[in-house]
Amino acid sequence: MTTLADPVPGGRPGDVDRATSLGRKLAEQGVYGIVLSYVDTAGVGRVKTVPTAKLASAAAWGVGMSPVFDTFLANDSIVATDVLGSPDGDLRLYPDLDRLTVLAGQPGWAWVPVDRITQEGERHPGCARTFLRRIVRETAERHGITFKAGIEIEWAVGQGAAPDGEFVPAATGPAYGATRQIELSDFGADLLAALGRQGGGVDQFHPEYAAGQFELSVDPLDPVAAADLSVLVRQTIRAVAQRHGLRVSFAPAVSAQGVGNGGHVHLSAWRGGANLHAGGDRRYGMTADAESFLAGVLARLPALTAVTAPSPASYLRLQPSQWAGVFTAWGRETRETALRVITGTAGRHDQAANLEVKPVDLAANPYLALGCLIAAGMDGLTSTAALPEETTGDPVRLGAEAAQARGVRRLPTSLGGAVAEFRGDELLRATLGPVLADAVIAVREGEIATVDGLDDERVAAAYRWKY
Incomplete structure (x- = not known):
């Protein structure tokens, strides 16, 4: 089952301990990096990656990424709305540990989808995955x-x-x-x-x-x-x-x-x-x-x-x-x-x-x-x-x-x-x-x-x- 609870600063109960244990196991399997994955409004997959040792930190405090990508086009041009598309601000990418997968086609890597929240710990209203979780x-x-x-x-x-x-x-x-x-x-x-x-x-x-x-x-x-x-x-x-x-x-x-x-x-x-x-x-x-x-x-x-x-x-x-x-x-x-x-x-x-x-x-x-x-x-x-x-x-x-x-x-x-x-x-x-x-x-x-x-x-x- 997919985690339906929203991320919170500091991590959901048990997430940090779980991520620490997962990180150790992944390292033992020869996994060195983790792909943090989401999809933008244009349908393009965007990523950040972290070393396997940083998985617990990502589960606790997320990984920073600009909200500007919500208004990227497929050719990487940027458009804007009244609240999106500026160079200002930051979001936190939180991995859904239930969906973490070792990538068999990319030796040394694992993959995990993320939800995005604001620095204040609120749902990011532009996050498509959070939107679907809410609907479900x-x-x-x-x-x-x-x-x-x-x-x-x-x-x-x-x-x-x-x-x-x-x-x-x-x-x-x-x-x-x-x-x-x-x-x-x-x-x-x-x-x-x-x-x-x-x-x-x-x-x-x-x-x-x-x-x-x-x-x-x-x-x-x-x-x-x-x-x-x-x-x-x-x-x-x-x-x-x-x-x-x-x-x-x-x-x-x-x-x-x-x-x-x-x-x-x-x-x-x-x-x-x-x-x-x-x-x-x-x-x-x-x-x-x-x-x-x-x-x-x-x-x-x-x-x-x-x-x-x-x-x-x-x-x-x-x-x-x-x-x-x-x-x-x-x-x-x-x-x-x-x-x-x-x-x-x-x-x-x-x-x-x-x-x-x-x-x-x-x-x-x-x-x-x-x-x-x-x-x-x-x-x-x-x-x-x-x-x-x-x-x-x-x-x-x-x-x-x-x-x-x-x-x-x-x-x-x-x-x-x-x-x-x-x-x-x-x-x-x-x-x-x-x-x-x-x-x-x-x-x-x-x-x-x-x-x-x-x-x-x-x-x-x-x-x-x-x-």
Whole structure:
């Protein structure tokens, strides 16, 4: 389980002693440094590192880092809000010891996610991980509902020796093909071994559709742990690939044409140990609460894309008829709808049934994405929102009348359109709080300005190696 209590100056009860013991054990294992990891508003992983001997100090007093990174863009430019983006101030990074992991792909290092608090010991209102912890805790306390989540990871593998900035696929076999798996067999085996040593809970690993593309899915965890694992798995993939002379990109689109990299979210709501997405009397075994949860997410998808598809490159990926889910529609096992209802195989419904959210990519901060998806779904659940008619097949083939009857419309086709929807969504902005909501808007608008005047290929190139 993930630590849900907020950090405090001096350390939470038992943390310092525990960190002291962990530090000694890590040193005995040949671990010399610890990566303190968080994700900024632009979706970029940021880190500080400390020697293993300083873990106890970090658990007690944190490690300093400027709050300016909350308004960094993917290219490291800085934008500002009324409270963020200045050179003033400091924050403390506190490691979550429950999630500390020895990095099998980076010998001599361990990794741990952090929460950020102010020097005065208060929650930092711009900390995405703290935001998600709060959402998870409050939902359990107020409604008795917990969640299981998993984030799919798709990435493109390129030749490490390719000309600077270019993407040359490291595998040329067909989509889902045995040839491609064989071409990168050694890399794949080493990756699975590293993730296994880290306890990553890998469920599947296979070649995907686009050139040089692979996908990995993991077992479901509580939402905070699921977001942590998404960050950790990507760090491990990158490290193992580098040791094989390869270069990887998790960007939404490595080129302007073709299928991009997704980060589909799987989410299920639970009460009293029972899965609300199975065993009910509504469509496909859903309970009334599950239907309303799905309806809540569906209603806010246009605004959610500002969080789940936060890069200008995201909209190169979000194209019809490419299984990206670009219409406000749902369906059972329908891979073209934005929300895919998964019932699971007979005999496993009670454990496997879940909701897949498709218009998500790995430029998204996973903590923000999961927190906002849960907030949208819970708004639908508590208001007993009605789920509209199901869509089967490709929604692009619906006539205007049928689409209107189902409430099916195209998701924003640009980041600017997504930001406009987000600005108009009071629930999402209130859930994030003014500091985080304003940071989301400022960073997205900064990214839009960065690519102003660029054609699609140059947009893809601008973000190709940022994620």
